Amino acid sequence: MDQEDRDLKKYIAYLRDIKKFSAHTVKAYTIDIRQFLAYFAANRQELTKGNIRGFIAHVFSRNRNKATVARKIYAIRSFYGFLVKSGARAHNPLDGISTPKQERRIPRILTMGEMQEFLDALPEENFLELRNKALFEFLYATGLRVSELTGLRCNDIRFPERLVRVMGKGKKERIVPFHDQAAAVMDRYLQQRRLEFPAAQDLVFVNFRGGSLTPRSVERILKAVYLGVAHSQQHVHPHLLRHSFATHLLQRGANLRAIQELLGHSSLATTEKYTNLNLADLMQTYKKFHPRDHT
Numbered sequence: 001m002d003q004e005d006r007d008l009k010k011y012i013a014y015l016r017d018i019k020k021f022s023a024h025t026v027k028a029y030t031i032d033i034r035q036f037l038a039y040f041a042a043n044r045q046e047l048t049k050g051n052i053r054g055f056i057a058h059v060f061s062r063n064r065n066k067a068t069v070a071r072k073i074y075a076i077r078s079f080y081g082f083l084v085k086s087g088a089r090a091h092n093p094l095d096g097i098s099t100p101k102q103e104r105r106i107p108r109i110l111t112m113g114e115m116q117e118f119l120d121a122l123p124e125e126n127f128l129e130l131r132n133k134a135l136f137e138f139l140y141a142t143g144l145r146v147s148e149l150t151g152l153r154c155n156d157i158r159f160p161e162r163l164v165r166v167m168g169k170g171k172k173e174r175i176v177p178f179h180d181q182a183a184a185v186m187d188r189y190l191q192q193r194r195l196e197f198p199a200a201q202d203l204v205f206v207n208f209r210g211g212s213l214t215p216r217s218v219e220r221i222l223k224a225v226y227l228g229v230a231h232s233q234q235h236v237h238p239h240l241l242r243h244s245f246a247t248h249l250l251q252r253g254a255n256l257r258a259i260q261e262l263l264g265h266s267s268l269a270t271t272e273k274y275t276n277l278n279l280a281d282l283m284q285t286y287k288k289f290h291p292r293d294h295t
Contacts, residue, residue, distance in 0.1 A: 134189035143245035
């Protein structure tokens with residue numbers, strides 16, 4: 001094993017064990033960094049800024065996706081930043097290398113009406129239906145990431161105060177409120193869960209065997225349930241409910257910084273995409289209803 005492989009293994013362990021990145025993110029970082037190292041090994045080039053820009057041009061010529069290129073640059077810069085901090089390198093060769101400017105995407109959401117209709121139509125005739133209703137009511141009530149939702153423990157939820165303790169990215173803890181309707185559904189679900197699986201773990205949401213529910217499972221469940229209840233082929237995913245949560249709060253007058261806290265964003269810039277979404281909604285309304293606008 002050469003030095004680069006040893007360095008990469010240390011970095012992967014750091015992402016997994018210290019930063020607590022998901023397995024999916026760790027895998028993506030590993031692939032990006034290995035591609036970078038393989039490129040320079042194959043071409044026998046030094047890590048100069050010119051050669052690094054040549055690698056970026058090579059990647060872009062293959063897929064024409066600025067977001068992919070930006071992700072790779074971020075992963076590689078982070079890898080060498082780790083090596084600098086650990087004393088393995090004197091400087092980061094990615095310093096001064098800019099990422100391609102990307103168009104800010106406006107997240108797709110469900111409207112307030114669509115969200116209400118979906119949640120109100122969810123049945124609760126059996127345990128799994130009740131679990132699903134609690135799952136999606138709570139997801140929309142709190143705006144949690146799906147990984148945060150599946151990791152919830154029973155003692156994280158404080159029903160009297162209508163608060164939930166969440167362990168977010170980078171092991172940052174935050175407190176998020178939830179409303180009475182979500183509390184009622186969650187209470188019914190947890191009572192039933194204790195009857196169905198009295199010996200289950202302390203996890204809030206469980207699968208049909210009483211084991212842990214994975215984020216991928218939640219995504220599959222949401223797609224199936226939405227199709228059955230809304231009779232729509234619209235592509236839905238758990239993050240769509242998070243986008244909808246944030247946008248609906250903003251549309252009803254919530255402060256952007258308060259939304260940042262609720263979502264657990266470390267930077268306000270990340271939350272500002274919802275301002276763009278709200279602006280798009282306002283422009284559509286303006287064009288539809290203003291008597292002098294006929295464009």
